[in-house]
Amino acid sequence: MDAPADPRATWGLPVPGELPRTADLEPLVTRVLAPNPSGMTLDGTNTYVVGAPGSGQAVLVDPGPDDPAHLAAVETALAARDARCVAVLVTHHHGDHAEAALPWGAHFGAPVAAGDATVAGADGRVLDHGARLDLAGTTIGVVATPGHTRDHLAFRLESGAVLVGDHVLGRGTSVVTHPEGDVVAYLESLRRVHDLGPSALYCGHGPELTEDPGAVLEYYLAHRAFREHQLLTALAGGARTVEELVATVYAEVPQRLWPAATQSTRATLAKLQGEGRIETATGDAVRLA
Numbered sequence: 001m002d003a004p005a006d007p008r009a010t011w012g013l014p015v016p017g018e019l020p021r022t023a024d025l026e027p028l029v030t031r032v033l034a035p036n037p038s039g040m041t042l043d044g045t046n047t048y049v050v051g052a053p054g055s056g057q058a059v060l061v062d063p064g065p066d067d068p069a070h071l072a073a074v075e076t077a078l079a080a081r082d083a084r085c086v087a088v089l090v091t092h093h094h095g096d097h098a099e100a101a102l103p104w105g106a107h108f109g110a111p112v113a114a115g116d117a118t119v120a121g122a123d124g125r126v127l128d129h130g131a132r133l134d135l136a137g138t139t140i141g142v143v144a145t146p147g148h149t150r151d152h153l154a155f156r157l158e159s160g161a162v163l164v165g166d167h168v169l170g171r172g173t174s175v176v177t178h179p180e181g182d183v184v185a186y187l188e189s190l191r192r193v194h195d196l197g198p199s200a201l202y203c204g205h206g207p208e209l210t211e212d213p214g215a216v217l218e219y220y221l222a223h224r225a226f227r228e229h230q231l232l233t234a235l236a237g238g239a240r241t242v243e244e245l246v247a248t249v250y251a252e253v254p255q256r257l258w259p260a261a262t263q264s265t266r267a268t269l270a271k272l273q274g275e276g277r278i279e280t281a282t283g284d285a286v287r288l289a
């Protein structure tokens with residue numbers, strides 16, 4: 001099995017550091033980049049301002065870090081749209097997406113809605129798959145996308161674009177966290193978003209994917225299958241611990257990303273164990289069944 005080719009390689013996407021801080025993506029959506037770049041967050045967290053032009057209202061999706069400069073940039077984007085914030089939606093509980101949800105909800109006097117009750121807060125709303133939110137002059141569909149985390153949601157817009165949080169990243173691939181994440185659920189969630197036929201994927205990190213979103217989702221599925229194949233090959237070749245598997249399978253990945261790679265590896269091993277294809281023993285020992 002060969003490594004699948006990333007269809008984005010030929011798309012001319014902005015390289016790290018070149019993503020505009022604020023960008024109007026379509027009439028419904030403005031993206032505001034938070035100043036929190038890192039190995040895991042790529043350029044930083046993308047906060048999306050969503051609303052029908054002329055409605056005077058907007059929804060914030062993934063407010064991101066509770067950072068005064070980021071809040072000022074979001075308020076500038078709201079003013080440019082002549083809109084006030086009427087709700088804060090959050091894709092999942094990780095702090096780089098959710099930290100500002102409750103403080104900014106209070107700041108704007110807007111309710112918070114998320115898949116996780118703690119993120120939504122005492123006065124917020126816990127969202128379920130299939131909910132349709134009539135907000136800011138438009139309708140936003142709630143799509144359960146567990147896998148990266150258990151509570152992960154995507155939001156489908158009337159334009160056909162889908163805000164995917166950390167389910168799909170603008171560059172590279174995402175992490176299935178462990179023990180919270182779930183590879184089987186993640187693969188189902190990738191197929192679920194693929195079946196929506198999205199016109200664009202607006203990612204939690206990195207550039208928006210508009211050229212062929214379906215091809216990116218197919219690449220993500222193929223990438224997961226390839227990693228699983230690599231793990232099984234490494235086990236057959238003598239790797240005996242999670243550390244040895246990560247060092248073998250992720251040899252070409254910078255070591256600063258190995259903690260995340262270790263989580264994805266453990267998550268994939270949990271899937272393989274559930275399928276009876278591997279056995280784990282005490283500690284980090286693992287072998288083919």
Ligand SMILES: [Zn+2]
Pocket residue numbers: 092094148166
């Ligand atoms: Zn995350």
